[in-house]
Amino acid sequence: MSEEIEKNKIYPTxxxxxxxxxxxxxxxxxxxxxxVGKLRNSLKxxxxxxxxxxxxxxxxxxxxxxxxxxxxxxxxSFQAExxxxxxxxxxxxxxxxxxxxxxPDQFFDISGxxxxxxxxxxxxxxxxxxxxxxxxxxLKKDGERLYLKARRGEEVKVSARKVSIxxxxxxxxxxxxxxxxxxxxxxxxIRSLAHDFGKQLGIGAHLSKxxxxxxxxxxxxxxxxxxxxxxxxxxxxxxxxxx
Numbered sequence: 095m096s097e098e099i100e101k102n103k104i105y106p107t108x109x110x111x112x113x114x115x116x117x118x119x120x121x122x123x124x125x126x127x128x129x130v131g132k133l134r135n136s137l138k139x140x141x142x143x144x145x146x147x148x149x150x151x152x153x154x155x156x157x158x159x160x161x162x163x164x165x166x167x168x169x170x171s172f173q174a175e176x177x178x179x180x181x182x183x184x185x186x187x188x189x190x191x192x193x194x195x196x197x198p199d200q201f202f203d204i205s206g207x208x209x210x211x212x213x214x215x216x217x218x219x220x221x222x223x224x225x226x227x228x229x230x231x232x233l234k235k236d237g238e239r240l241y242l243k244a245r246r247g248e249e250v251k252v253s254a255r256k257v258s259i260x261x262x263x264x265x266x267x268x269x270x271x272x273x274x275x276x277x278x279x280x281x282x283x284i285r286s287l288a289h290d291f292g293k294q295l296g297i298g299a300h301l302s303k304x305x306x307x308x309x310x311x312x313x314x315x316x317x318x319x320x321x322x323x324x325x326x327x328x329x330x331x332x333x334x335x336x337x
Contacts (some may be wrong), residue, residue, distance in 0.1 A: 103141075103273075103325075104142065105326050106195070107124055107165075108138070108327075108330070109161045109337055110137055110140060110163055110337065111140060111142060111162075111163045111164075111337045112163055112164060113161070113162060113163035113164040113165030113166070114161070114162045114163065115159060115160070115161055115165055115168075115172075115312075116133070116159075116160040116162065116318065117157060117158075117160075117312055117313075117314075117316050117317040117318060118157075118158045118159075118160055118317055118319075118320050118323070119155070119156065119157070119161060119314060119318065119319055119320070120150050120154070120156060120157075120158040120315040120319055120320070121155060121159075121320065122155050123153065123154075124152065124320075125152050126146050126148075126149045126158055127146075129146065129158055129160065129320055130144050130146055130160065131322060132147060132228070132324060133160060133162075133320075133323075133324070133327075135161070136324045136327045136328065137327065140168055140336075140337070142162050142163050142168040143162065143217070144160065144161070144162050144166070145160070145161055145166045145169050146158055146160050146161075146169075147157060147159040147160075147161060147168075147169045147172035147173045147309070148172070148173045148177070148309060151193070151195075151285070151304070152195075153193055153194055153195060153304070153315075154304040154305065154306065155304070155305045155306075156171040156179075156282060156304075156305040156306035156307055156314050156317075157306045157307060157308065157309055157312060157313070157317055158317075159172050159309060159312060160295055160305070162194035169197045172309065172310060172312075173280055174279060174280050175267055175280070175309050175310030175311075176260065176276045176278065176279060176280075176309075176310065177280070177306060177308065177309050178275070178276070178278075178306070178307045178308035178309075179275070179276050179278070179284055179304060179305065179306050179307065180265070180273070180274065180275050180276075180288055180304075180305050180307055181274060181276075181284065181288075181302075181303045181304040181305060182271050182272065182273050182274070182299060182301075182302045182303035182304075183271070183272045183274060183275070183288045183292070183294055183299050183300070183302065184270050184271055184272075184277075184299065184301075185202075185204050185207065185212075185269060185270045185271075185272060185295070185297055185299045186201060186202050186203070186204040186269075186270045186292075186297060186298060186299070187200065187201045187202065187270075187298050187299075187300060188200045188289065188292065188298035188300055189199075189298065189300045190229070191217040191228055191229075191285070192283075192285035192286060192288060192300055192301055193228075193285045193288075193301040193302070194204075194301075194302055194322075195302075196265050198300070200298050201298070202266075202292075202297040202298045203297070204269060204270060204297050207269070207295060209267050209296065211295065212267055212272055212295070213264050213266060213267075213293060215292075215294055215295055216262040216263065216264060216274075218294050219259050219262050219287065219291070220259050220260075220262055221258065221259065222257075222258050223257060223259060223271055224255065224256050224257075225254065225255065225257055225282070225283060225286045225287065225310070226252050226253075226254050226255075226283040226286060227252050227255065227283050227286060228283060228285050228286055228289075229250040229252060236302070241302070244251050244270055255281060257278060257279050257281055257282040257283075258278065258279040258282075259276065259277070259278050259282070259287070260277040260278065260279075261274075261275065261276065261277040262274065262275075262276050262277075262287075262293060263275050271302070272280060275333070276329060277308075278303075284304055285300075285301045285320045286300060287301075288300055289301075306318065312325075
């Protein structure tokens with residue numbers, strides 16, 4: 095297969111103005127807005143709407159759905175789809191942000207925890223559950239992001255929300271690390287799930303790794319690497335029919 099045919103196989107013919115759904119493998123420490131901004135800048139001078147369908151935390155990686163042009167109208171429907179995540183929960187310590195954004199503030203003895211207890215603990219979270227979003231989150235209160243209030247040390251109260259966990263399985267146990275796979279509804283905070291998972295065991299826990307692998311029918315296997323896609327867009331912008 096020639097290099098040109100292989101390239102066309104990887105990169106289809108785009109019509110960004112009419113609308114495209116772009117699947118991006120979000121890198122570690124990039125924000126979802128970083129991805130949107132990078133693509134929006136690469137698509138200049140086209141004046142297009144560009145948006146994402148579901149925020150990923152900076153410390154998370156994986157599938158981010160980007161819509162351009164007229165297909166930005168479908169963002170809400172994409173956001174409502176069920177999501178799949180894989181990741182790692184670290185037992186024995188908690189952090190204020192429920193993940194590695196902040197340093198551990200409490201430590202617990204996990205020597206008495208068995209593998210069977212860990213696996214059985216997932217059953218408490220299957221179905222419709224209530225969870226409290228992390229105070230270090232992008233949710234707004236009084237017109238301001240919660241994480242800004244939390245970083246200033248302000249006391250922040252959040253309300254519980256109902257979410258649904260369809261599948262929750264443990265895929266590896268190598269204490270203090272526990273790998274998992276979760277299928278859940280829109281609005282589920284995996285950081286909160288990790289925190290509550292440790293609390294239910296009677297010990298602390300926080301999320302130490304997270305990757306979104308699926309959203310609706312979209313899979314991470316079909317996602318573009320962001321800089322490779324941006325470089326490809328730079329190449330095709332030389333075409334007078336670029337749109």
